[in-house]
Amino acid sequence: MLELQDVCFTIQKDGEAVNLVDRASIKVPRGHFMAIVGPSGCGKTTLLKTIAGLNPESEGALFWEGRNLSEDADFEPSEIGYVPQFSVAYDPLTVDESIEAATRLRVKTNNAEDLDHRIDRVLEETGMTGFADRQVKVLSGGQKRRLGLAMELVSDPKLLLCDEVTSGLDPRSEREIVRLLHELSRREGRIVLSVTHSLAHLELYDSILVLHEGRVAYHGPPELMNHYFSVHDTEEVYPKLATQSSEQWHNSWAKHRDAYYGKLEKGRAKAIAAGTLHVPQKAAESEEDSKQLKTPGFFTQLSTLLSRRWRIFFRDKGQVFLQLAILICFPLLVTLFSDKASDNIKTLSDSKQENFIDEYKEQQMVRQDQVKVGSAVSGIIMFQVILLSLMGSNNSAREIAGERPIFEKEKFGGLRPSAYLASKVAFLACLVLAQSVWMGVFVNFFGQFRGDFGQHLIFLLLINGAMTAICLGISAMMRTAEQASLLSIYLVGFQLPLSGAVLALPEHIEQFTRPFISAYWAWSGSVESLEDKVLSAVKSVIDTSLTAQNACLYTLGLHIGLGLLASWIGTRRHQWD
Structure with missing residues (x-):
């Protein structure tokens, strides 16, 4: 489980402390797919970077599998994957070469067969098998996002953070990426957190986290979000946020949080009972798997x-x-x-010249040769x-x-x-x-x-x-x-x-x-x-x-x-x- 307890990230602006993330408290269980949404500048990416450890929290604590990341060791590189907004591959390389390099840099494989198996697996998981021999520079936007995911999946991260991976995509490609992320969250109890501006395809998420000016305004099932904000359409949520201060929304959510978390737990229990969500126990991980996830030398x-x-x-x-x-x-x-x-540099002759004028001329010629050659x-x-x-x-x-x-x-x-x-x-x-x-x-x-x-x-x-x-x-x-x-x-x-x-x-x-x-x-x-x-x-x-x-x-x-x-x-x- 990933848990945030009153996490803040503070910067100094014009001599004053400003909380870009303000007392964020959420719980995300294993095998969960969560969207982080909110108006521009509300702190979505900042929160994601704080979870990843790229932004050190100013206050509060983060817990991962019961381990206090604020006090104990941070995430191991193999535990977490981060897919940023920008491309993480070199244009001249092929898809296969990009994934191979990512694997060799992140995972200590046993042999060439193990390496090839890991590459083939992530290609299949992300639907990129048919594009393995294509150079990155000719890939479409959606294909580059899939490649970025594939390069993170080589280490089998249990926490996958995605920052605006659907931005700039057409509706079809966007839905395909969201579906892919949903599928990835169903494998091996992986938690997938996705920052997005889009309010489309919210039904594919297990929960929606709504931020307003760095504060949590809502975190619950997608089907209850409209009810909570008293709107008829999801597109009305952002305008609704502007009607109250972030402090008011934060206090309101603190009153209703337990009730909505209870509904999340019931939905999770039903999914596990129906077999649509499989969450393996941590003890089930084999010793061989842990060896494979060591960082190369x-x-x-x-x-x-x-x-x-x-x-x-x-x-x-x-x-x-x-x-x-x-x-x-x-x-x-x-x-x-x-x-x-x-x-050649002329030198003065050993014999003395007959008169002063001839000697002077000789000295001048030697001097000119020295200047010419020396300068050159x-x-x-x-x-x-x-x-x-x-x-x-x-x-x-x-x-x-x-x-x-x-x-x-x-x-x-x-x-x-x-x-x-x-x-x-x-x-x-x-x-x-x-x-x-x-x-x-x-x-x-x-x-x-x-x-x-x-x-x-x-x-x-x-x-x-x-x-x-x-x-x-x-x-x-x-x-x-x-x-x-x-x-x-x-x-x-x-x-x-x-x-x-x-x-x-x-x-x-x-x-x-x-x-x-x-x-x-x-x-x-x-x-x-x-x-x-x-x-x-x-x-x-x-x-x-x-x-x-x-x-x-x-x-x-x-x-x-x-x-x-x-x-x-x-x-x-x-x-x-």
Whole structure:
């Protein structure tokens, strides 16, 4: 049984405490199908999230199977399923692949046969067997709702919470979904709570909970609701609510609650006696079933997420084309200037010139060669650094924020944030390695790096890795992909002017900005890798001081570490809207 005793959820608004859920007290027995209805803004979804534990109750207590959730352990991931308003599947995947991934992330199966059996069962239960090979993006609204239900049923939850799963559907699809939820509540004593705006098909529910401004105005059989509110038609209930304050409706319900709960109990007893409702005893659950419902380990979740990420990547033709275009075009841009950096640098002759004018001319020619080559070499290195910074931003700016709703939903279902973050790092590390090595090797093929190429390549890897990690952290901290992308673009945009590679900054500004500019450290470390003659030429044309390579390595490593730390904090933090 699910029971709420004077549950409140309070927020601060304009300095005052406002109860979005106000002293809600209800009882829902096993094998029960309940609708939560009420005018817009009355607290339906807020109540559902409070039951789920997404909103911590401010007062009161919630009980599940006699366990006080407010004091003892919360729901186990396998005990509860939550179907939100938004789609919980990736468009490029098929229905079968989506359910398989959900199963691997939520349920520790014994073997491949057990996995296939669980997938086939939920496909059949939700009527999606015929659509198993279809991609999510081609499904209708009703089919996507069925898929969302199927992905929750893989763990056999005893409590299924549905938030507006019928909204936006045509009348036929709406009725089919409500019937499906009714059938699901009749299996294994499952409780199904469904938030809905619609007042159609109420006869399929066992009880109706009516909320008004966060308070319970009615909770009883659907056939008695019109009588309680003294209306002739169900559509008149909402206008009727507006005739009294929520406090008056709440007090009225407190007087009549026991009588209506008694009628609910009689109806339940008749259904059990007639065999239309079967509620198994908790003790009847086998030990084998409880073993199957354990959450998979870290490495199982990691491999599932990584496999899914690569599958999504290769099926997104636009993303693959963009990555290939960047991989080809960016190094080509750098090679357009490589000839200027390959010129020889003249040196002063050992023999003394006959007159002062000839010696002066020779010095000027050497100086011009140094400026020409030094500027070209420094510019090409910075060009590579900035382009790899841009690649890093493109790699990860939307990586977490772009799938935030699905991630939060999967985290609610038992996904370890550590496994999720590890899968992102592994995926992005492959992109960073391919982009950085290709950039370095391609440019070096057309114009030999005039120094230690291995050290230069390390700094190319580090700048790409640093910017990828930092933007991943931004993506993890932001709520939307648009916010993360905009901030990441600004971050890359400031790298060049604040690096000091083109124009040296004033010293009093430089000492504050330099620690945060990854591009400077990669550029400085690469420049220090140049052979002595070329290094002297570069130093002759720049005003910005260079830093020792070890300091550059440590600083870029620190940037990567800080980016990963921000990513870890962002993935651990609850950001469910």
